[in-house]
Amino acid sequence: MNHLAQAEKVVVVGLGVTGLSVVNYLQRQASPPAIQVIDTRAHPPGEEKLPAGVSLSAGQWQMDWLLAADLIVANPGIALSTPELQTAIAAGIPVVGDIELFAQAVDQPVVAITGSNGKSTVTSLVGEMAAEAGIKAGVGGNIGLAALDMLDQGNALYVLELSSFQLETTASLELVAAAYLNLSEDHMDRYNSLADYGQAKQRIYRHARLAISNRDDAATLPDPAWTGKQTSFGFDDQDYGLIEHQGEEYLAVNGMPVMPSRDIALVGRHNVANSLAALALADAAGIDRDAACRTLRRYTGLPHRCQRVVQAHGVDWVNDSKATNLASTLAALSGLSIPGKLHLLVGGDSKGADFSQLKPVLETLNVQLYCFGRDGHRFLGLSNAPVVVETLDQAMALAASDATSGDMVLLSPACASLDQYPNFMARGDAFAELAHSLKDQVQGAQAC
Template identity: 70%
Template sequence: MNGLDGVKQVVVVGLGMTGLSVVNHLLRQPGELAIKVMDTRLTPPGRDQLPSSVALHSGGWQMDWLLNADLIVASPGVALATPELVAARQAGIEIVGDIELFARAVTKPVVAITGSNGKSTVTSLVGEMAKEAGLNVGVGGNIGFAALDMLAQDHDLYVLELSSFQLETTSSLSLVAAAYLNLSEDHMDRYDSLADYSQAKMRIFDHAKLAIWNRDDPATCPPSFVGAMTSFGFDAQAYGLVEQDGAEWLAVEQQALMPAAEIALVGRHNIANSLAALALADAAGVDREAACRALRRYRGLAHRCQLVAEHLGVRWVNDSKATNLASTLAALKGLSLSGTLHLLMGGDGKGADFSELKPILAPLDVRLYCYGRDGELFLPLADSAIRVETMAEAMAQAAASAKAGDMILLSPACASFDQFPNFMARGDAFVALAQTLQYQVAGGA
């Protein structure tokens, strides 16, 4: 069953990693499928890997292709509100995404995670728990591997990170368990309101056997879910915390599992992430002891509160994954610092309001370096704020004034697309510069 019965003409909108995974999946299907790809970019990434049998139109739209298609597969970055896709939908043409194609083809259990922040960490952590238990697990979606590319590996279990963009074009994904971690303002340049953004994320529960929500963020609770539900949070209910021997322990229904202090991940927000991961792993049948071993070992993702250099008492921390306000707030709340925080912020703000950062920064000894397209938006947040053009300039100025006990933290609260192709490239650039600039720090108290 591949969900392509009666389909002859398929148009893939958007190339890159996702588009290529769609093309390769379609080419593996039986029957004669005519596959065409269009991308509004003149030189879309992945065009050199596109088979010669697949037609490519780049640099704009080709409406004849869309209106003659039996099925359109749109990449997550292309909004359904785009006029060309609206016209195709009005003409009665089905529009799906790669996750919907995955849903129609997968035959093994799947768990999935969405939320404004933390979903990459939770997705990776559940994958590590499954590996520790000896399962052949595929981890991907909005992180790592494209979902369709993993189907050829015939995994025992699939763990998917799903963005709101991916969920918009997904309608039949059956899940053993689905988790909605948290909700905060993000992608307001694509959604009409926070409620509209949340509704897209709520689609993750549509065909889930178990819904997992965050007790400390009631907006994540599905209002009309008919299946089983559980939750995680910082109290003693369900997946939560209990006190034992004078310390906090992770617990399930008040049964203590392990001390919270033994989690390898840093920061209180990662206690919540660990509880969510435990709930998903339990639903997937992962051995509890193996899950706890993974919690003690797993140190997190690159680009997420990652210590990348330390010299003369100055720490350089890469949090390039902080592409929105809430992610930066989580990083700041988990800080332990004796000296000055040199905080690098800026990029593409995606229409967000950053004023919530001001009271968080107020008690800190902070110097704020504001760069990129929306750097101006951060200047009112601290008296110490200065404006620079690039991240490299910000790093150089921070290095010149840093001393022992200080931290130079990249936690931009913005997308990277004004100066970098993605947050990984931004983080890699930070790491490379930190390796050089750390030796220009004077040090000393």
């Protein structure tokens, strides 16, 4: 149902980049509705950019606004279980998100990606594949541009990263293909269980022509009642997988070789899986296979994801600030081999996660653990003699004083950043800046 077509009064809950994109989209309608914005922050980001005539209630809920609305558009950061939204829903007022508005307006093919980890890499990779093939694609959603801001820009394809939060308020998004990459514990402060979190992600398959799942993660398989087309990716020789060909490992489709896995520019075994998922999406979207492979050979990844920011005096400083949950950090550590010691920086907002799975991995490494931030204490007991400090700056200073040639200082915090930073990008930028200032303080630096 196109709720917007019948709405004379719309309340947007939550401002910021997404909220502003919704307001601007509503104002672009042929017959714009009356728009009111509610944000419980006293000074919400973007308030100075609100168009004239849009009312803002900051610092508190306005239940009279909600209950008088024809439609509520909620920011994905606000759970549907919020009592104020539940009161409105009980009163029969529809609550949707910006992706649902996008779904009702888009007139070109869309592919979408969800998962606990890797979705930003796969989304960006498919966007790069499209560009390499000469296809103008809008790439955004949960990363980059807000979905509504990409409309009416002449795009022939849309590639969306979708979080579980966005999928909660999306009901009618039709997709050429939907990829569900993996499921691991995250956002346990918002969901009742891992299964509850996984079901939110399953919503991506609802109106997809092709469901792309991970053969190595049963949680990503479509519901048994699914009747649409499906394919999968994984580390065996089925569908999008791996085979032995000419004496080496190749990416393959239905058992036919595509390219050597060693040619992938992205580093890490998890990125082999990401590359297979991207190939499946590219094929579904009609992206030329040769262009897709050229992209795999050159695309080195996103900032803040296993990104070496400094290499000096034999010490690597690596920014993996995008590792905001346990599985991301486990992926960064998988197969890691360095000649010296690993100085691992962890901590921040744990989102209620259990980090015990790190212990057996850390036991295989020569590692010094530095725990910082609000939930740094939750990493105690995972390795010998962990260091607990207040801030990332303090952790990095201590790592610099102990590091020597052959070592790596790795920020892979397994936590969100919001206890001390606006977002993981700001945390990663802070790491990179401080790494440059500390690089000459490592042991033996003066002798190098």
